[in-house]
Amino acid sequence: MSDTPMRDYAAGTPMPELGPTPWVTPKPLAESRVAIVTTAALHVVEDDRFTNDDTSFRMIPRERRDLALGHWSPNFDRAGFAADLDVVYPIDRLEELAADGVIGSVAPRHLAFAGNQEDTLTAVRLDSGPRAAALLLDDAVDVVLLTPV
Amino acid sequence: MCVLAHVFEAAGLATVSLISVRPVAERLPPPRALYGEFPLGRPLGKPGDAAFQHDVLRRAFALLERPSGPVLEDHPEVIESDGTPLACALPPRHDASLPAAVDEARAFRAAYDRAFAARGVTSVGRAIDADTVPEALDALHRIAEGADWQEVGLGGDPVSIAHDIRTYYEEAAIALADGPPAGGQTEAWFYEQTAAGRTLLAARAAMQGAGAPFPLWFYMARATR
Numbered sequence: 001m002s003d004t005p006m007r008d009y010a011a012g013t014p015m016p017e018l019g020p021t022p023w024v025t026p027k028p029l030a031e032s033r034v035a036i037v038t039t040a041a042l043h044v045v046e047d048d049r050f051t052n053d054d055t056s057f058r059m060i061p062r063e064r065r066d067l068a069l070g071h072w073s074p075n076f077d078r079a080g081f082a083a084d085l086d087v088v089y090p091i092d093r094l095e096e097l098a099a100d101g102v103i104g105s106v107a108p109r110h111l112a113f114a115g116n117q118e119d120t121l122t123a124v125r126l127d128s129g130p131r132a133a134a135l136l137l138d139d140a141v142d143v144v145l146l147t148p149v
Numbered sequence: 150m151c152v153l154a155h156v157f158e159a160a161g162l163a164t165v166s167l168i169s170v171r172p173v174a175e176r177l178p179p180p181r182a183l184y185g186e187f188p189l190g191r192p193l194g195k196p197g198d199a200a201f202q203h204d205v206l207r208r209a210f211a212l213l214e215r216p217s218g219p220v221l222e223d224h225p226e227v228i229e230s231d232g233t234p235l236a237c238a239l240p241p242r243h244d245a246s247l248p249a250a251v252d253e254a255r256a257f258r259a260a261y262d263r264a265f266a267a268r269g270v271t272s273v274g275r276a277i278d279a280d281t282v283p284e285a286l287d288a289l290h291r292i293a294e295g296a297d298w299q300e301v302g303l304g305g306d307p308v309s310i311a312h313d314i315r316t317y318y319e320e321a322a323i324a325l326a327d328g329p330p331a332g333g334q335t336e337a338w339f340y341e342q343t344a345a346g347r348t349l350l351a352a353r354a355a356m357q358g359a360g361a362p363f364p365l366w367f368y369m370a371r372a373t374r
Contacts (some may be wrong), residue, residue, distance in 0.1 A: 003189045011172035021219040026163035039150045048264045066270035069272035076190035082323045084196035133160035146166040147192045
């Protein structure tokens with residue numbers, strides 16, 4: 001089944017006004033610590049599951065691969081994730097890039113939000129998003145790779 | 150996700166976003182974005198293909214070298230979802246006294262267990278566990294046959310149960326399939342070929358007809374089903 005109807009639907013949903021796009025001049029990638037932040041609602045199995053309209057995030061330790069998919073939308077392919085975690089959360093690819101010296105290092109903690117959010121995303125913009133940024137800065141992260149589903 | 154890119158960049162983190170819906174990135178431009186026209190749910194494009202995933206990452210991280218932004222680029226390869234049902238055999242009927250979906254779900258248990266053992270994790274468990282999937286399908290069967298959805302003892306909210314049933318089947322299918330399925334194939338197999346998928350869609354339609362609240366029946370299946 002084509003994804004075009006779902007892409008058209010997503011493109012037509014109300015979106016908040018964000019203002020100008022901020023810009024950081026990054027340091028060289030080979031010196032950067034990289035973290036993944038996914039909106040696929042992944043979580044380690046012993047952590048709280050995502051509720052519908054969950055605006056918070058879950059931490060994923062670098063070494064964990066036993067992750068469950070807790071996203072509430074039925075409108076995307078889940079079999080890819082079931083077959084290969086890295087197609088959503090490319091943690092093994094990051095480890096390979098670090099081993100090859102392409103990136104400086106892999107962050108000790110990665111994060112997951114749920115992509116299904118209310119239209120204004122106020123809580124993410126003002127609360128959980130800044131808290132997540134502070135956590136990543138505490139871990140000396142330089143670059144964030146954002147992955148959706 | 151574009152919102153998070155803004156929040157993180159404003160906090161001093163450089164961001165690179167893999168984008169699955171291009172118009173959203175056009176309206177809420179993140180600093181650096183790579184659009185991949187891949188099946189939704191597969192932002193790295195191809196499961197089981199490390200070389201392709203590295204190609205996506207290489208193109209994404211290359212955006213960090215741009216002097217200014219926002220920048221939005223397209224990955225050159227388009228991967229369409231495949232509406233062809235996965236080639237995954239269905240079990241023969243074992244106990245004809247049971248609803249077909251219940252009989253079928255029991256038969257898939259061994260494959261599900263193999264998938265669980267291989268990955269060490271399952272995404273089943275929002276409302277029910279694997280042991281309860283046949284019972285939940287029995288309740289959905291009764292709803293489809295006309296029973297009151299509030300009286301059949303579903304054991305949780307219908308949307309979570311629908312997620313768990315579909316996930317149980319898809320994880321079992323991964324264990325039975327020959328390599329990672331193309332995008333959409335497993336979904337098509339579930340809804341169009343399995344008794345469970347047909348039962349779920351029939352129960353969903355019955356709930357709609359019975360006036361169940363929209364969010365409780367609509368999100369039991371993909372919007373286009």
